[in-house]
Structure formats: C-alpha cells, structure tokens
Amino acid sequence: MIVVIGLVVAFILIAVFSNRRTRTCRWREYPDSDESRWVCVFCGAETSAPRGKPPRICFRPEK
Template structure:
C-alpha cells in the first residue's frame, strides 16, 4: 500500500515541477566565438545564447 501511495506522490510531483514550455525540447550546443548556437533536436528550432545556458522556453514555430 505504501508503494502505491509513493508512486502517486512521485507522479503528482513530476507533473507539478516539469516545465511544460520545454518538455519536449532537447537543446544541443554548438559553441562558436562569443555566443553559442543552440539547436533543438526535437523540433528544429535554433537560436543563439550564452555558453552553457540553454533556452528556458520552446522556440518552435507555431502553426
């Protein structure tokens, strides 16, 4: 019984603390001189930004 309650609590915490804006994004960094080029493997979005700091929101184009 305690295992079932633990699984339910873990699922609820997972739902509450995941960032829905970037849930599917998988950012890859391509460093260059100065800022890095960031590309999302999942949706193909790309942007530039500081090294070691991936975008905090999804940048995929909306249809």
C-alpha cells in the first residue's frame, strides 16, 4: 500500500514541477565547436546553445 501511495505522490510531483512550455519538445544535438545546433524533432524549431545544455523554452513557430 505504501508503494502505491509513493507512486501517486511521485506522479503528482512530476506533473507540478515539469516545464509545460517544453513538454512536447524533443531536442537533438548537432555539436559544432563551442556551441551546438539544437533541432526539435517534434516541431522542427532550430536554435543554438552551449554543448550538452538543451534549450529550456520552446521555439515552436506560431501558427
């Protein structure tokens, strides 16, 4: 019973603290020299950011 309660609490915490703006983003890194090119597989948005650090906001073009 305690395991079930723990799982419910874990899912609630994930739902509360997850970043809703990038929930559907799936970033793929294409490394260059100091910065990498990041492409979202879900919407096709592209940006550059430091290596190993995916963008924390969504760059999805507005329709």
